Amino acid sequence: MTKEGSVNCPVCERTTDMSWCAREDCDIIGAMGEGDFEAGVQIFFDQWDDEVFQSIEVAMVTDPKNWWVGAHLWWGMRMRNMLRTNGFLDDRSPSGNLDDIYVELIEAAVKKWADDST
Numbered sequence: 833m834t835k836e837g838s839v840n841c842p843v844c845e846r847t848t849d850m851s852w853c854a855r856e857d858c859d860i861i862g863a864m865g866e867g868d869f870e871a872g873v874q875i876f877f878d879q880w881d882d883e884v885f886q887s888i889e890v891a892m893v894t895d896p897k898n899w900w901v902g903a904h905l906w907w908g909m910r911m912r913n914m915l916r917t918n919g920f921l922d923d924r925s926p927s928g929n930l931d932d933i934y935v936e937l938i939e940a941a942v943k944k945w946a947d948d949s950t
């Protein structure tokens with residue numbers, strides 16, 4: 833029996849209180865549709881100049897695991913909405929919620945930028 837308010841993770845099917853369980857071994861990116869991850873990365877990659885990439889990279893290096901936490905409520909939601917206004921809607925996330933994947937998309941866009949500029 834699952835406790836009230838909890839659901840099964842759409843990726844690994846284990847019980848979670850959130851839209852996605854966010855466990856270390858739960859591969860939400862791997863559960864995305866073919867080409868969806870790359871398409872989301874490309875939206876961020878196309879929007880930003882070097883200055884933006886640089887400032888995110890600094891934040892990521894400073895706190896690789898939690899760099900986005902303090903920024904989620906304003907900056908992060910703006911970034912998530914940027915995906916939506918570019919036609920990348922919540923149904924592209926296996927959990928049905930872009931909040932669960934936008935950070936990974938941003939991290940991959942920054943990595944792509946860093947790889948391209950070396």
Ligand SMILES: [Zn+2]
Binds near residue numbers: 845
């Ligand atoms: Zn899961």
